[in-house]
Amino acid sequence: VLSPLMSNPITEDIDVLVFLPRNNSYLFSYARVAPAILYAQQRLKADGGQYSGFRFNIQFENSDCVNDALFVLADRSCGRKPDLILGPVCEYEAAAVVRLASHWNIPVISAGALAAGFSNKNSEYSHLTRIAPSYMKMAETFTAMFAHFGWKSALLVYEDDKEERNCYFTLEGVYHLMADYHIKTYAFFQEDRLDTDDILQNIHDAEAVIMCMGADKIREIMLAAHRRLLTNGNYLFFNVELFNASSYGNGSWKRGDKYDNEARQAYASLNTVTLLRTIKPEFEKFSMEIKKSIEKAGLHDCKDCANVNIFVEGFHDAMLLYAIALHKAMKNGNNKKNGTQITKQMWNITFEGIAGQVSTDANGDRNGDFSLMAMTDVAAGTYEVVANYFGVNETFQLLPAFNMDHFTLRGRRKTPTEIS
């Protein structure tokens, strides 16, 4: 995509307003994501290609995941409006900003705003492009799996907080997409004591349990399920690892406590749905650079910081996507202020992102590729990817490590509908 050397690249100054939290507790904090955006900026400028004439003037503003981003945007409405907005990630804050930006004809690209509500681009979210796979895209992995294996029912268990609500929105996506299945939900609040008995009492008429919560709570539930003999193949357990960030559980059962052995056995029944990871040399270099930037910034307090998560990757690719779209729009006779036209150019295209191919659908949402991981060696307690789901063509692909027996429900009376 970044084709080399054109004699006269189109030149333009582009004001970019970026909303990222200064607070490092977020996976998408300024300290983590800004280096990726600057990396993309340098790359676009340095390679001398057709986008090297774009001069990005990037202004970073704080996002507090409440109202800061809206206030900054509204306060600036007097002066020059930005040409492009990146972020915010948090759903509620993003909703307000995207509405106002759409009203003002400013394109917004976010690696967040992943909730189902943002899918409706007909009115208030018209100028939003989502550069990370939304929760609905992730949910496709489950519908593809359920269709493939013939499962019909699930219990969705999630931990809700009163702020970001990632797990609420994640399983909301699953709930919406699985309207034709028999779905029950169970929510608990982060600050409440985890009542595993109460949760497991709700399991009986479900074939699958789909969980979204912190990694330690997943372990608690799996241990409780194991003690109640629910991990003997009568039920399927899934958890969702969000954002390539291990905090939501990545299949790791080890804690160095006395329950490790029991947990390993319990996790033999737990399967993890995660973003598909690709490795290419360019990505390795990018990862190294990001790691260096974070070290230079002295960010030692943050767990998991060296990891390039989907936000870091996404906001990098957002810069590329915008450059491609603006270039096309300008060649078609538009200018940087034609937000609607530029937005349309970002939709329904495929380009080479920093970690692999990125494609957006006709609705301006990134197609998602996900992996299904399962324990393949119970003695060692190790996981492997056993299947992949490719969003762009909606295919569910089994890999050599896949074992049908592992995904077959045992000891179940077949229902009349299943027999007929």
Place this chain on the structure above:
Amino acid sequence: VLSPLMSNPITEDIDVLVFLPRNNSYLFSYARVAPAILYAQQRLKADGGQYSGFRFNIQFENSDCVNDALFVLADRSCGRKPDLILGPVCEYEAAAVVRLASHWNIPVISAGALAAGFSNKNSEYSHLTRIAPSYMKMAETFTAMFAHFGWKSALLVYEDDKEERNCYFTLEGVYHLMADYHIKTYAFFQEDRLDTDDILQNIHDAEAVIMCMGADKIREIMLAAHRRLLTNGNYLFFNVELFNASSYGNGSWKRGDKYDNEARQAYASLNTVTLLRTIKPEFEKFSMEIKKSIEKAGLHDCKDCANVNIFVEGFHDAMLLYAIALHKAMKNGNNKKNGTQITKQMWNITFEGIAGQVSTDANGDRNGDFSLMAMTDVAAGTYEVVANYFGVNETFQLLPAFNMDHFTLRGRRKTPTEIS
């Protein structure tokens, strides 16, 4: 409050931005409410009192109950910001406007924004004063009643829509305030078929059923309950008549169909909580004026239009409240741009509104007075007010028409806690 003749009234020009829907399907549409605001403006000017020096420059803008109000406000941020905002009523639209107005130090008075979330005035809703009793205030009537009669459990049944969500927010208020009681909820969507069997299956371990929904659906449920012999005194049924608007049910069982007789008997068990109505000569005059304005505007399509509902009354009183507060603030050396100071002056005061005394609490929310209506003549099927709840001093007052027998649960085993 509008004390006569002072030699030198304080003068000031005040820009008021009013958000009301042009769409007449709303109880708080422009056509209904604007005459009340203009009436208050005239009254303040004409009486030659201490507020007659205030010249209100009132600009009406459309509220679409989505984003219009936010967009208008943000677009205007370049030019002169208004000194006062009235409305919006709709919760989601109001949330965005109040946030931005609070950020810009502009007082907002609304007869809406009644949901529990707006009670937190510490941050984003700091400049909001609510001139109609919020849903939490209405809920106090229930806690007062439950405390008085010793009831312990309730089933909350409500009809949700995907727009205004009045009934959702109403029973959310009840749910929040009754956290110490045993409460279950049952929701159904407006567009769904009403499944009275399913609703009534949830009734058994509740003493009271509290309903919020359209008047016809209340009748359907009451008829179904009657046929299942649930109206024999084993359960208490309540409905909430919102906004002094009969669309949510005001105890009227008559439809002129073959079920009228049965409905009358069923409604003998239904009690209605409604805003307390006061009659004073001034209010009669106001009502006549509003009625005339609405007739002049040729508003014949709107049901129930001649009725002065709480929105009409509230926005009238909002003008008075602001005049009182601005006057005090200016006497204290502030000016109209000191939004925080003016807002504080509107809180924790009592004044004479168009329909009776209005008092706001220390949190800037209007105290509510509510009436409990019950059928007192089953043969005739007529209702009377049997008790009142006064928010300002939290008292529950029984009236002569009150009949204890009507509010005594029959055929119930007493639980150990009740005996002890």
